[in-house]
Amino acid sequence: MMRTKLLSLVPRATVACRHMSSATKLTTVEVNDKTGIATLTMNRPPVNGLNLELLRDLQQSIEEIEGNKSCGLILTSSNPTIFSAGLDILEMYKPDKERIRAFWTQLQDVWLALYGSSVPTAAAINGHSPAGGCLLAASCEYRVMLPKFTIGLNETQLGIVAPQWFMSTYLSILPRREAERSLNQGRMFTTEEALRVGLVDEIASSKEEALAKCADFIATFAKVNPLARSLTKQQFRSADLQQLENERVQDLEKFLFFINQPAVQKGLGIYLESLKKKSKN
């Protein structure tokens, strides 16, 4: 059964105090006193690669925001040029048997929590956002991106296949033809291209402006009944969420089977090497 987010259905009062979650985590949550909007910042140098620990912290932070009566969630990064480099490829290359199960299950949980979040969500995309990074941004309801960066589901470029729920997330934003073509191509869009196809909603010239635009989007719900808004969002997204809820185990087994294929491992090894060579030059 899909989780009902009762907590979030309580009308939201202005948050009285500024709250900062634990500094030892790979994410921070900061709630603006005036707006009641929570900013969730990813902070895992060097590239916000989504490893098991970052995913766990993301999940906890989303739950914290759902629970603390914030009136919206803005996802962003502490890195000035990278929103998130996507899944940490080291989790998938020559993986540890137990850890990779936990990793994928945690990724599923993060997606269910973010895509299914009952609070309004927006992404301030202040840097590159390939693959899993794009998934996180696309799971939000609104995206504001800074110029001169790239975003997209580039999985096929790595010789891997985005699972159905990545595709559903793309399809919730892009026209079907565009989603299919760009997924097949593993296309990375520039900020301007992303705006043109509708993958992002606005361009901002600084992170501060991006955060402000995200806050403006969230403020558009200020006079909308929170219960009606939340249930409407849930209805819109329920088929996608339900599909993964129903197929979680099969999705995990499919991922494990695929990722352990020698050809896939070889491809990931070559890709990692090319990233390392590039970073040394």
Ligand SMILES: CCCCC/C=C/C(=O)SCCNC(=O)CCNC(=O)[C@H](O)C(C)(C)COP(=O)(O)OP(=O)(O)OC[C@H]1O[C@@H](n2cnc3c(N)ncnc32)[C@H](O)[C@@H]1OP(=O)(O)O
């Ligand atoms: C069947 C299963 C399907 C699963 C679906 C998969 C989803 C995914 O998310 S797969 C991951 C896809 N991600 C990418 O293809 C991004 C790769 N990275 C980049 O393109 C770039 O690093 C960048 C644009 C994000 C940032 O560029 P730059 O600022 O120039 O930084 P460097 O390239 O020098 O990278 C620094 C450092 O970080 C390592 N690294 C980068 N990305 C990843 C990653 N996704 N996983 C693990 N490690 C990553 C890179 O190798 C460098 O390491 P060092 O050489 O050790 O410094």
